[in-house]
Amino acid sequence: MKLNNIRDVLAVAKAGSIRAASRELGITQPSMTRSIRDTENELGLPLFTRHAHGVTLTDMGRLFVRRATAIQSELQHIFEEIDQSQGRYIGEVSVAMSAAASIALMPTILNDFQKRYPQATLKFTEGLFHPIEADIFSGEIDFFVGPLFEKANTTSLLVEKLFDNMRIVIARKGHPLAGATKLEELSGAHWIRPSFSHLHDAADFDAMFERAGLPSPEIILQSRSAMMTLLAVANSNLLTILPIQWLDFMPAGEQIVSINLNETLPAAPVCIVHRGDLPLTPLAERFCDLTRKAGLNYGRRLAKHKQENETG
Amino acid sequence: MKLNNIRDVLAVAKAGSIRAASRELGITQPSMTRSIRDTENELGLPLFTRHAHGVTLTDMGRLFVRRATAIQSELQHIFEEIDQSQGRYIGEVSVAMSAAASIALMPTILNDFQKRYPQATLKFTEGLFHPIEADIFSGEIDFFVGPLFEKANTTSLLVEKLFDNMRIVIARKGHPLAGATKLEELSGAHWIRPSFSHLHDAADFDAMFERAGLPSPEIILQSRSAMMTLLAVANSNLLTILPIQWLDFMPAGEQIVSINLNETLPAAPVCIVHRGDLPLTPLAERFCDLTRKAGLNYGRRLAKHKQENETG
DNA sequence: CCATAAAGATACATAATAGGCATCGATATG
DNA sequence: CATATCGATGCCTATTATGTATCTTTATGG
Numbered sequence: 175m176k177l178n179n180i181r182d183v184l185a186v187a188k189a190g191s192i193r194a195a196s197r198e199l200g201i202t203q204p205s206m207t208r209s210i211r212d213t214e215n216e217l218g219l220p221l222f223t224r225h226a227h228g229v230t231l232t233d234m235g236r237l238f239v240r241r242a243t244a245i246q247s248e249l250q251h252i253f254e255e256i257d258q259s260q261g262r263y264i265g266e267v268s269v270a271m272s273a274a275a276s277i278a279l280m281p282t283i284l285n286d287f288q289k290r291y292p293q294a295t296l297k298f299t300e301g302l303f304h305p306i307e308a309d310i311f312s313g314e315i316d317f318f319v320g321p322l323f324e325k326a327n328t329t330s331l332l333v334e335k336l337f338d339n340m341r342i343v344i345a346r347k348g349h350p351l352a353g354a355t356k357l358e359e360l361s362g363a364h365w366i367r368p369s370f371s372h373l374h375d376a377a378d379f380d381a382m383f384e385r386a387g388l389p390s391p392e393i394i395l396q397s398r399s400a401m402m403t404l405l406a407v408a409n410s411n412l413l414t415i416l417p418i419q420w421l422d423f424m425p426a427g428e429q430i431v432s433i434n435l436n437e438t439l440p441a442a443p444v445c446i447v448h449r450g451d452l453p454l455t456p457l458a459e460r461f462c463d464l465t466r467k468a469g470l471n472y473g474r475r476l477a478k479h480k481q482e483n484e485t486g
Numbered sequence: 487m488k489l490n491n492i493r494d495v496l497a498v499a500k501a502g503s504i505r506a507a508s509r510e511l512g513i514t515q516p517s518m519t520r521s522i523r524d525t526e527n528e529l530g531l532p533l534f535t536r537h538a539h540g541v542t543l544t545d546m547g548r549l550f551v552r553r554a555t556a557i558q559s560e561l562q563h564i565f566e567e568i569d570q571s572q573g574r575y576i577g578e579v580s581v582a583m584s585a586a587a588s589i590a591l592m593p594t595i596l597n598d599f600q601k602r603y604p605q606a607t608l609k610f611t612e613g614l615f616h617p618i619e620a621d622i623f624s625g626e627i628d629f630f631v632g633p634l635f636e637k638a639n640t641t642s643l644l645v646e647k648l649f650d651n652m653r654i655v656i657a658r659k660g661h662p663l664a665g666a667t668k669l670e671e672l673s674g675a676h677w678i679r680p681s682f683s684h685l686h687d688a689a690d691f692d693a694m695f696e697r698a699g700l701p702s703p704e705i706i707l708q709s710r711s712a713m714m715t716l717l718a719v720a721n722s723n724l725l726t727i728l729p730i731q732w733l734d735f736m737p738a739g740e741q742i743v744s745i746n747l748n749e750t751l752p753a754a755p756v757c758i759v760h761r762g763d764l765p766l767t768p769l770a771e772r773f774c775d776l777t778r779k780a781g782l783n784y785g786r787r788l789a790k791h792k793q794e795n796e797t798g
Numbered sequence: 799c800c801a802t803a804a805a806g807a808t809a810c811a812t813a814a815t816a817g818g819c820a821t822c823g824a825t826a827t828g
Numbered sequence: 829c830a831t832a833t834c835g836a837t838g839c840c841t842a843t844t845a846t847g848t849a850t851c852t853t854t855a856t857g858g
Contacts, residue, residue, distance in 0.1 A: 175561065177489050178845075193805060205846045207806060217568050218768075226854040227805060234568055241564045245557050249487065252553045256529050256546055456530070474847095490816075505834060517817045519835060538825040539834065786818095 175216055177249070180242045182209040183221060187239050191228035200471030250290075258293070267458045268297035269465075270306045272320030273400050274339070274417035275444050279319065282468040287461060294457055302370050303447065310449060316458040317448035319465055321417075321441060323374045332450035336466065337473025339441035340480060341382075341415045343433040346408050355436050357386045366395040366414040368403050382415065382439050404430060417441050418476070438480055444469065487528055489561070492554045494521040495533060499551050503540035512783030562602075570605070579770045580609035581777075582618045584632030585712055586651070586729035587756050591631065594780040599773060606769055614682050615759065622761060628770040629760035631777055633729075633753060635686045644762035648778065649785025651753035652792055653694075653727045655745040658720050667748050669698045676706040678726040680715050694727065694751050716742060729753050730788070750792055756781065 185195035186206065196206035214220050221235035231239065257263045271280070276298075287296065299306060302320055309315040310331075322333060343360065345352055354360055361383070369375040380390045394412060397403040403414050408429040418441075424430055446465060448454060454462060497507035498518065508518035526532050533547035543551065569575045583592070588610075599608065611618060614632055621627040622643075634645060655672065657664055666672055673695070681687040692702045706724055709715040715726050720741040730753075736742055758777060760766060766774060 175489065175564075176845085177487065191805070201845090202847055203806075204808080204848085207808090209845085211807090217565070218574070219568065219572065224806065229806085234571065237567055237571070238564060241560050241567070245560045248553050248557045248560070252487075252550060253529070255549055255553070256531065259546065259549070260531065262530070488816085503834070513816090514818055515835075516819080516837075519837090521816085523836085536835065539827095541835085 175213065177245075179209055179213040179216075180245055182206055183213055183235075183238060184242055184246060186210060186222065186229060187231055187235065190230075194228070197475070200467060200474075253290075257291075262456045263291045263460065264293045265455065265457055266295035266297055267455070267461045268299070268315050269458075269461065270299040270301050270309070270315050270318045270320075272302055272417075272444070273300055274419040275320045275469075276300060277419040277423045278444075278472050279465060279468045282471075283461070283464045286464050286468075291457065291460065296461070310447070313449075313452070316454055317446055317462060319446050319469070320444060322445040322447060323378070323442045330449055330451045332448055334446045334466070336444045336446060336469030337476055338443045340418050340476070341439040341441045342418045342421065343413055343415055343435060343439070344404070344407050344420070344430055345413050345433055346410070347429050347431050349411060349413075349431075349433075351413070352431060352433055354433050357383065357435055357437060357439075358388060360413060360433070361388045361391065363391070363413045364394040364411065365391045366397055366403050366406055366412045367393045368400060368414060368416060369396045369398055378442075379415065386437065415439060444473075487525065489557075491521055491525040491528075492557055494518055495525055495547075495550060496554055496558060498522060498534065498541060499543055499547065502542075506540070509787075512779060512786075565602075569603075575603045575769045575772065576605045577767065577769050578607035578609055579767070579773045580611070580627045581770075581773065582611040582613050582621070582627050582630045582632075584614055584729075584756070585612055586731040587632045587781075588612060589731040589735045590756075590784050591777060591780045594783075595773070595776045598776050598780075603769065603772065608773070622759070625761075625764070628766060629758055629774060631758050631781070632756060634757045634759060635690070635754045642761055642763045644760055646758045646778070648756045648758060648781030649788055650755045652730050652788070653751040653753045654730050654733065655725055655727055655747060655751070656716070656719050656732070656742055657725050657745055658722070659741050659743050661723060661725075661743075661745075663725070664743060664745055666745050669695065669747055669749060669751075670700060672725060672745070673700045673703065675703070675725045676723070677703045678707040678709055678715050678718055678724045679705045680712060680726060680728060681708045681710055690754075691727065698749065727751060756785075 181199070182195065185199050186192055189195035189198055192206050192210065193203050196203045199206070210222065214222075217234070217238070219234050220232055221238055222229035223232055284296075287294070299309075299315060303318055303322060306315055306318060310318060319336070321339060343354075343357075351360055351363055367375065367379050379393075383389065383391055395406060397406065397414075400416065400420065403416065404420070404424070406412055407414055413433075418432075421432055446462065446469070448462070453459075493511070494507065497511050498504055501507035501510055504518050504522065505515045508515045511518070522534065526534075529546070529550070531546050532544055533550055534541035535544055592610075596608075599606070611621075611627060615630055615634060618627055618630060622630060631648070633651060655666075655669075663672055663675060679687065679691050691705075695701065695703055707718060709718065709726075712728065712732065715728065716732070716736070718724055719726055725745075730744075733744055758774065758781070760774070765771075
């Protein structure tokens with residue numbers, strides 16, 4: 175019996191299915207299946223009954239969960255108690271994230287973070303790297319999470335890739351080109367070009383069409399706000415390309431759909447960036463860990479999603 | 487944080503030194519040192535203060551121990567609860583052990599066994615393999631632990647070696663030859679030959695002298711009882727050779743000493759023997775596990791002891 | 799009624815780690 | 829001052845936790 179087994183049984187019990195639990199924890203389903211099976215073997219009886227859609231606890235399972243919960247809670251108390259007695263993790267951590275990164279990661283991170291460090295304060299800034307670079311150097315902001323287009327130009331910046339990102343074409347519901355499967359079919363449309371980073375956006379936007387051997391698209395509107403972009407898309411026949419994360423956060427509700435192209439539109443990889451010459455505060459270090467974990471997990475799912483999209 | 491870390495911290499806290507704790511648990515001292523250090527690193531502060539002779543808990547260490555104890559206890563409850571709800575481990579296990587094996591292993595085994603299976607009954611028989619072989623086949627005895635001279639003659643017997651054993655020469659305190667360092671110096675003495683196994687003892691006893699190029703010793707007394715042998719040794723100038731374990735259990739108290747020869751007198755390896763065609767009952771399986779663990783651990787210490795004796 | 803999606807199981811490969819072995823330096827104690 | 833005892837370190841191996849790829853089964857929606 176290992177602590178992961180306990181963690182896993184509790185996760186499955188809560189999630190109601192092995193797959194869902196493995197997603198929650200950021201481990202793979204086979205690993206989770208084995209962890210559960212090993213635990214059951216060690217105890218010599220099943221903790222869950224398997225159905226076609228998920229699993230349910232057996233009576234013994236419920237017994238196990240009660241004790242296991244106590245163990246997990248004691249374990250958490252150990253860390254809390256020691257952290258607080260040391261005065262660690264009382265303070266604030268200040269992060270900057272791109273909108274896409276925060277859509278992808280913040281729900282997960284925030285949940286864990288508040289649960290584990292209830293006395294901590296989080297200062298959150300939405301933005302891209304360039305505008306906040308100075309704040310990182312001044313120490314105003316502990317670290318940045320988001321797309322990084324070029325290599326770091328200073329040796330004192332530590333860059334850690336979390337995942338390769340992708341973009342999608344977005345249109346209003348009922349758009350005449352909504353059924354397109356190739357970028358070529360969209361070459362006649364009018365576009366909104368989101369423009370956040372002052373330097374690369376234009377070239378980057380055109381590059382996607384170049385790669386497909388197409389002429390530069392016709393840009394009708396440049397927008398510095400993703401919100402505004404979505405609103406415009408919802409109320410016109412304009413198309414735009416945004417990081418895929420915006421699918422999960424659609425302020426325009428049901429009025430917007432993505433156009434599922436066969437080809438994948440790449441995007442700059444999402445990275446963690448912070449100063450390399452100064453260590454992060456303990457609290458920032460923990461937040462960074464959570465971000466790293468959530469980012470790698472998200473990246474795995476995104477890669478799988480992309481692969482399914484390309485083969486299917 | 488792993489469960490072993492918790493186990494190890496608790497063991498060290500109880501034992502008062504890293505080495506003592508590692509001995510208790512049957513793991514090596516470096517492993518224990520690392521386990522403690524890793525835990526301290528993970529928490530970011532020391533749990534123990536190191537002294538030249540052992541370690542003591544820090545304040546934070548005491549805090550940790552309180553929670554950790556709860557975790558370990560909950561864990562134990564999980565197994566107890568499930569075992570008892572299944573009606574497992576309520577019953578009896580019947581083992582036969584040689585005297586030497588029981589001296590070496592029973593204190594450890596019995597302690598663990600009673601703590602973990604309080605509802606179980608243990609039927610213990612002292613003896614060697616031959617007299618009880620039939621009982622093993624009849625199912626009367628679950629398994630045997632002790633020296634095995636020949637290979638198993640039936641395919642249905644599973645033999646598992648626990649450790650290579652050794653013997654020592656025993657004399658009364660103040661015996662004129664007590665300071666001998668070579669078997670040769672004892673060749674003129676008179677001997678008691680313990681004789682338990684009807685077949686091999688005589689040949690086996692002489693063989694030790696043959697290996698040293700000496701004539702067969704002069705046997706004055708044959709004894710089928712180790713007790714009787716020890717009594718005779720204590721009250722005469724007779725010498726005898728017994729498994730080294732008897733050193734740890736000296737019924738004749740202070741009247742008997744071992745003669746520390748430079749050469750090592752081998753003994754038949756101590757093994758676990760049980761039927762291979764029938765599975766052990768769950769309870770016997772657990773007892774067998776405890777025996778195996780204790781046996782391997784004891785074997786390691788014995789080997790180290792022997793090595794030190796030969797080099798030093 | 800069939801196609802599909804979602805679930806759990808299996809087989810194989812790899813990366814992380816617990817543990818063992820040999821050895822060292824430090825420190826009380828006889 | 830010698831020695832036994834203790835904790836620390838470096839290196840290696842066996843175990844195991846996890847990932848990747850693939851399969852079978854079973855509800856479910858068109």
